[in-house]
Amino acid sequence: MQLSTPARILGGTIGLGAVLGAPAIALANPGTMDVTITIPRLKVAEYHKPYVAIWVEKTGARAKTVAVWYDYDMKANEGTKWLRDVRQWWRAAGRSMTFPANGITGATRAPGTHKISFTRAQLGAAAPGQYVLVVEAAREVGGRELLRVPFAWPAKPGAGGRTAGTSELGAVSVAFR
């Protein structure tokens, strides 16, 4: 998982593009997906940052979890007790995983916009075809929401799909570079 470190890998190989200041356009065959997720600010008496799972679905393949934000640092791993509340992800992938999951486990995020980047390999998108990025958020004493953003690989550089939630998630968008 690369956190807001754009094109560290690509930067080395396509230095020219970076120098020209237009790496996304210069890159014909993107290798990285940037996911932007907005966690809405809610006016509630008791607010807990949501648990968020991000995974990739492809027809006929096992769901591939790329990130899970949860209370990973509680004593005795107690934060895992509520992972099943991210219930579609739990059924699709979470229940067969062990936690903490290397490269996948992360801390919960505060309201605001978060960018997280994944390589094509991290997304399990080596094979060309149609994929769906799924983002599911579940909040303690709150609700749950799930959003899907379809994408294809090979991807075109630049902005990809975009969608927005109405309760537990704000805008979710993807871009390729």
Next chain:
Amino acid sequence: MKTHIWGFAAAAALAAAVAVPASAHRQWMLPSSTVLSGDDVWVTVDAAISNDLFYFEHHPMRLDALKAWAPDGTEAAIENQATGRYRSTFDVHLTKKGTWRIASVSDGVMGSYDLNGKTERLPRGTTTANLSERIPAGATNVRTAEASNRNEIFVTVGEPTTTLFQPTGKGIELVPVTHPNDLIAGEAATFQFLLDGKPAAGLPVTVIPGGIRYRDQLGQMDLQTGADGKVEVNWTGPGLYWVNVTTPRAVREEGGAAPAAPQRRASYVTTLEVLAP
């Protein structure tokens, strides 16, 4: 013929005493969760006999025959048992990942015999093991029916497993086609039911959604197992469901004599949780 009628009545009365009540009262166990995550996982279960599902408002369920099994089939401890006015409650510490079974299983023999011109019932607590010593010398016209009753629930930590669905070959048992802890509204579920270890065709299957208190219609689904013992259930929505499978009850034909008591009676109860998609 008269004794025959009486024999059936006696058997029915005993069935009510031994078995899951044959009347509208429903026996159930209700786990705090069926799908669980985490490293130190517990489940608390309420157990009761009531009309409405799942409200404890009539009788607590007796816990005498209660046992729990870990996913690998080893027996696990029932902790913090208590029986109150309307419900029993207990905990199980789910120390291993996989699917656990919590079950109350009872087997009994009911029936009657004639001795010195009088018909006597077999006492409560008669089993196949002690049947011979409970029938006195000189008894004639011995009629017996074996009853097996199973009330069980499943809870899963992490990924559902199927290790403990190995049938015992006694009574009615559930074999998952759809795993009982992998149920989602909008997806039909299929279960196979065995009677004494063999797929049981034509068993009545009753499915009732919980939350009866807050609606007018019972919403009961009356299903039946097919030739292979399988039944498909189409959930009406997310929530808890009470499932009851029994051997068919003897039906008196109009104008006909009372039917003979069946030789084999069995009942199965489980509570299933159907999650929202």
